[in-house]
Amino acid sequence: MTPEQTQILASVETFLARRLPPAEIRRRDAAHVPPYDLLPEMGALGLFALAVPVPEGGLGGDWATVALVQDALGRHAYMAASIFNRVVGFGLATIRAHGSAAQRAELLPLLMAGEAFCALALTEPQAGSDAAAIRTRAVRHEGGWRINGRKTWISDAEGARWLILPARTGPEPAGARGISLFLVPTATPGLAMTRLPKVGNNCMPSFDIGLQDVDVPEDALLGEEGRGFPHMMSTLHFSRASMAATVTGAAEAALRIALAHAQEREQFGQPIGRFQAIAHRLVDMRMRVDQSRLMVRHLAQLIDQGAPCRREAAQAKIIATETLRDVADAGMQILASAGYAAESDMQRLWRDSRLYTFGEGANEVLRDSIAREMGLTTRGMA
Numbered sequence: 473m474t475p476e477q478t479q480i481l482a483s484v485e486t487f488l489a490r491r492l493p494p495a496e497i498r499r500r501d502a503a504h505v506p507p508y509d510l511l512p513e514m515g516a517l518g519l520f521a522l523a524v525p526v527p528e529g530g531l532g533g534d535w536a537t538v539a540l541v542q543d544a545l546g547r548h549a550y551m552a553a554s555i556f557n558r559v560v561g562f563g564l565a566t567i568r569a570h571g572s573a574a575q576r577a578e579l580l581p582l583l584m585a586g587e588a589f590c591a592l593a594l595t596e597p598q599a600g601s602d603a604a605a606i607r608t609r610a611v612r613h614e615g616g617w618r619i620n621g622r623k624t625w626i627s628d629a630e631g632a633r634w635l636i637l638p639a640r641t642g643p644e645p646a647g648a649r650g651i652s653l654f655l656v657p658t659a660t661p662g663l664a665m666t667r668l669p670k671v672g673n674n675c676m677p678s679f680d681i682g683l684q685d686v687d688v689p690e691d692a693l694l695g696e697e698g699r700g701f702p703h704m705m706s707t708l709h710f711s712r713a714s715m716a717a718t719v720t721g722a723a724e725a726a727l728r729i730a731l732a733h734a735q736e737r738e739q740f741g742q743p744i745g746r747f748q749a750i751a752h753r754l755v756d757m758r759m760r761v762d763q764s765r766l767m768v769r770h771l772a773q774l775i776d777q778g779a780p781c782r783r784e785a786a787q788a789k790i791i792a793t794e795t796l797r798d799v800a801d802a803g804m805q806i807l808a809s810a811g812y813a814a815e816s817d818m819q820r821l822w823r824d825s826r827l828y829t830f831g832e833g834a835n836e837v838l839r840d841s842i843a844r845e846m847g848l849t850t851r852g853m854a
């Protein structure tokens with residue numbers, strides 16, 4: 473790490489130790505309290521502006537530093553990592569790439585200051601992995617757009633100031649063509665949110681959203697009309713890189729908890745870590761986490777070079793999310809009853825980890841996209 477990166481990470485650690493000590497993380501998880509109140513402080517530390525170029529009001533740093541911050545956030549408290557990614561890996565990336573001058577001028581300062589954030593409202597009941605099957609439609613109406621439809625599993629929608637919402641504007645009933653992106657303020661009349669109970673990620677609430685005659689102005693269109701799908705694809709590597717880095721940090725946390733337990737817990741007159749079955753399991757966990765981190769760093773390097781990295785971003789997301797799933801599962805086995813207890817940090821990591829192998833692009837679908845890049849055709853894919 474450079475001296476500057478060391479300094480940034482030290483300030484992140486200080487901030488997390490003060491605002492999210494372990495007892496506070498457990499309290500928020502049990503009470504389902506999202507960490508939105510931490511955003512302005514993260515903004516003041518310059519974390520959101522790190523990799524935004526200076527002419528756009530940012531600090532002009534690199535993605536490698538963002539990835540280090542994401543790893544540290546994921547290791548300490550995934551709830552902080554997840555909201556960080558919503559700003560950096562999704563909101564800033566999308567608005568910078570596709571926002572009009574007016575949208576960039578309005579949103580970028582707010583996003584970088586941590587004063588507001590955007591949620592992605594893509595998924596619909598019939599359109600999960602097959603995202604191009606969305607039916608929500610926007611039609612021109614009195615100088616603006618009128619949106620009708622339904623979105624589901626939209627995370628952090630209630631705390632977000634805007635939804636970035638793909639809707640059909642073309643004549644096509646399905647498929648990637650004729651979809652446009654809209655920037656919809658969550659306070660717009662006609663938008664009704666219902667919270668969805670779920671297994672984990674308690675501090676990232678998810679919502680079903682009904683849209684009934686939701687009127688937005690003409691300039692709510694984000695990017696070019698009809699090009700919403702290619703627009704989303706063009707910035708996907710930022711959100712995949714973000715998830716890969718933060719879940720690598722979470723896997724490191726699970727490994728550390730398991731290692732400490734294996735060194736302390738005694739059975740049959742010795743620490744359980746001295747049993748080869750446990751020691752080898754911990755070694756495998758160490759190797760998987762290191763492998764994942766190396767892939768995350770390689771991807772960050774490609775992003776900083778402006779090199780094509782679609783395949784690497786998909787690979788990093790798959791490797792890191794499957795590492796966390798397996799490391800958290802092995803961690804539960806090593807902690808046994810101590811991990812199954814409600815107050816254990818391992819059970820939270822284990823519950824939360826189950827989402828990432830299918831959230832933000834199921835790993836099966838990502839493997840299909842890698843297969844296509846390798847020149848293999850896979851059935852059933854557009």
Ligand SMILES: Cc1cc2nc3c(=O)[nH]c(=O)nc-3n(C[C@H](O)[C@H](O)[C@H](O)COP(=O)(O)OP(=O)(O)OC[C@H]3O[C@@H](n4cnc5c(N)ncnc54)[C@H](O)[C@@H]3O)c2cc1C
Binds near residue numbers: 832835
């Ligand atoms: C907690 C949570 C938060 C979320 N947050 C958001 C959000 O903020 N915004 C948003 O828009 N969406 C969000 N989602 C939705 C998420 O992106 C979808 O769950 C995901 O895309 C998978 O869709 P699905 O759940 O409908 O599964 P399905 O698409 O029904 O898939 C079911 C299974 O079939 C497999 N499968 C599907 N197609 C293929 C294929 N071609 N080949 C092989 N296997 C296949 C999948 O991999 C999966 O294993 C969230 C979901 C959850 C659970």
